[in-house]
Amino acid sequence: MTEYKLEVTTGDIQEAGTWDHIFITLFGTEGQSERTELDNFGIDFATGTTGNYTMSTNLSLGKLLLIKVEKDPALILPEDEWYFSKIVVTTPEGEAILFPCYRWISRGELVELRGGKALKAFEEDHPMLIDHRKQELILKKISYQWKHLAEGLTHISQFNNESELPAEIRFSKSKSTEIVMVKMQTTLELKLKGLFGSLEQWESIEDLKNIFQWKKTTMSEYVSEHWKEDDFYGFQFLNGLNPNAIKRCSELPPNFPVTEEMVKPFLEEGSSLQEELKKGNIFLSDQKMMDGIRPRVYNGEPLHVTPGLCLLYVNPENKLMPIAIQLHQQPSELNPIFLPSDLETDWLLAKMFIKNADSIDHQSVHHLLKTHYLTEVYIVASLRSFSAIHPLYKLLFPHFRFTLDINIRGRANLFGPDGSISKSSLGYDGQMVLMARALSEITYSSLCLPENITARGLESVPNFYYRDDGLNLWNIINSFVKAVVGYYYPSDSEVRKDTELQEWISEIFTHGFLGNTASGFPASFDTVEEVIKFITMLIFTVTGQHAAVNSGQFDYYSWAPNQSLLLIKPPPTTKGQSSMKTILETLPDVGQTVTFSALVWLLAQEYTDEVALGTYPDERFHEPALKQMIKEFQAALSDLSEAISTRNLQLEIPYTYLNPPEIENSIAI
Structure with missing residues (x-):
């Protein structure tokens, strides 16, 4: 007789164990084993446990290729799934082969596992x-x-x-x-x-x-x-x-007419918008991709989504500060550019819509x-x-x-x-x-x-x-x-x-x-x-x-x-x-x-x-x-x-x- 040693592990997760019968068949290059139930004295397949079993065959199966795992019902108990982690099979030649599973198996289900090197x-x-x-x-x-x-x-x-x-x-x-x-x-x-x-x-x-x-x-x-x-x-x-919404701005978009006078109070003293653009200290968030998309209707009226532009500046204290906001893509009298110097609640509202x-x-x-x-x-x-x-x-x-x-x-x-x-x-x-x-x-x-x-x-x-x-x-x-x-x-x-x-x-x-x-x-x-x-x-x-x-x-x-x-x-x-x-x-x-x-x-x-x-x-x-x-x-x-x-x-x-x-x-x- 030739013996194969099996270590069968049940997962350590909630309700992983099973009372059902588990059967194993080994397949090798020289033949296959008989369908064998894994059954030790006491409780098998409890949550988080590893059971050791021995399977005997008349002859060596040669190189082990596959394992077939079957889950049959215990007659008096209701269905319970089994979370089956892995089997490690030690061959008669002393080679230990890992057969991973790591999945739930239902009653009557058959699973075939490959082992060894990927x-x-x-x-x-x-x-x-x-x-x-x-x-x-x-x-x-x-x-x-x-x-x-x-x-x-x-x-x-x-x-x-x-x-x-x-x-x-x-x-x-x-x-x-x-x-x-x-x-x-x-x-x-x-x-x-x-x-x-x-x-x-x-x-x-x-x-x-x-x-x-x-x-x-x-x-x-x-x-x-x-x-x-x-x-x-x-x-x-x-x-x-x-954190993927802004980019460095080397020149202002033509539809965002921010002027030097607008933002000069928020820049480093003695500097200018053009200088800060050249230094690489100006950044832009531009939601133009939303422009023209119809918003949701709420209480019978369409809501408002503002595909706006927000200009930001890295100041001398290395803080990124918003310095100008336009709430829609096309400038107009009804689409003003909001500034930090505006009425506090105006500026807050502009920031909220952006x-x-x-x-x-x-x-x-x-x-x-x-x-x-x-x-x-x-x-x-x-x-x-x-x-x-x-x-x-x-x-x-x-x-x-x-x-x-x-x-x-x-x-x-x-x-x-x-x-x-x-x-x-x-x-x-x-x-x-x-x-x-x-x-x-x-x-x-x-x-x-x-x-x-x-x-x-x-x-x-x-x-x-x-x-x-x-x-x-x-x-x-x-x-x-x-x-x-x-x-x-x-x-x-x-x-x-x-x-x-x-x-x-x-x-x-x-x-x-x-x-x-x-x-x-x-x-x-x-x-x-x-x-x-x-x-x-x-x-x-x-x-x-x-x-x-x-x-x-x-x-x-x-x-x-x-x-x-x-x-x-x-x-x-x-x-x-x-x-x-x-x-x-x-x-x-x-x-x-x-x-x-x-x-x-x-x-x-x-x-x-x-x-x-x-x-x-x-x-x-x-x-x-x-x-x-x-x-x-x-x-x-x-x-x-x-x-x-x-x-x-x-x-x-x-x-x-x-x-x-x-x-x-x-x-x-």
Whole structure:
């Protein structure tokens, strides 16, 4: 008799264990074992445990190729899914082979697992494995299909409800439960206070502090105290929720007729606008992409979205200050240029309308489109194109955790036609038009942070912590990806003959960027360097970039006067006519305000099963070299975290969103 030793691990997550019977069949080059039940004395497959089993065969099976795992019911018990992590099989020759699974298995389900070194399709050398891989990809293409969302937008997965998702990509049970509890508790608190659904207007700015007396962060408190200040307003263009909105301005746009006399009082004494333009100290936020989009109808009348222009100046104290605002693209008597020297409430209103447009741009383009929706494309293409044994699938899958689930929920509850985000001034239809416009103009280089920073002329702007931390993070991710990709692709020819890799990038180009060659996105890969760059961009997008535009939402959005997606009165068309009463009337009513606040509180929560960047609790790689690369990646992230934490101790406003322990390994909320 020949013996195989099996270590079978059940996941350490909520309700991972099972009472059902588990059967194993081993397949090798010389034959297969009998279907054998794994059954020790006592309880098998309890949550977070590893069971040791022995399987006997009459003869050696040769090189071990596949394991078939079947889950049959215990007759008297109701259905229970099993979260099966991995099997490590020690062969009679003493070789220990890892067979990763890391997914839920339902009653009656059969799973076939590949083990050992990650392999590209052309490296398969056994007819059984070649056929198995072919059949696996056929089934994947049936399970994961593309669907059109709207004209001019990225394609999405075909699933209409999160309950339709395969178990391996659904939310964990604990996360689903926690989200429901946070929603219930928050809604109950607001109802008890009489705020939820209220149609009343705010009577004073101070009243907004009563929305959540106990739900606060250090940053949200700071925002509520400093929202009127120009230096903090400018700071947010660099280190707030939308740090990709401004660019260096070498000459003023012809439709923004700011004169020397207008802004001279706000420049360094003795200097001029032209001198500051030449020095590179003038910056511009221009929301021209929104121009002409029809806003949402509210109480029978269209709302107002101002596709405005905001001129900013880095002053001698190295602070970025707003110095001129025009709320619409075409100058006119009813579209004056507002200045810091105007009536305080005029200037506040102008800044609020610019921030309203910036907020819509943030949520629709930089958050939803460029992180959530593009990542959905990367995920669906991966699930359709890569075998589970492919090295890039093993590398990328941990970065796709929960994203399809949150996107599907989001399309129903957040940014769908009836979603909270679609209650913005622009509304759902306008948001879709804006995203389609943005996608048509998006470039590959704009998603690659080093090129993005250079193209916008922001290499030397002081106090730009998003840039500093982001570039460090980009370089660390790039070094890790370079090591992993270089290990599996020693030459460019390996890239060119990897059919799964080529199909993957082709699907992304077709379904994500709609075949737009002008975008600069690759439709195929010819070199190892091209693969390294694209995967660096992908991992940075789903980790650091998403954290930068997502993690601070409660900090900045919970104080509506600072940043609101909805403003309900028209923008000012003349100067000297406003008051604090005007500002209160412009803000959303009480019920709408608290709905937004409740939403961003939900998004700000830390959930018990979060996985931080660089943490790979699932053991997917068999090769020791890959495990060492992960350790080096984690060490580099730890060094960056220490540097960021040390710097933040010296700052009045610490920038924490790109501190690696604060970044999730995937878009999971």
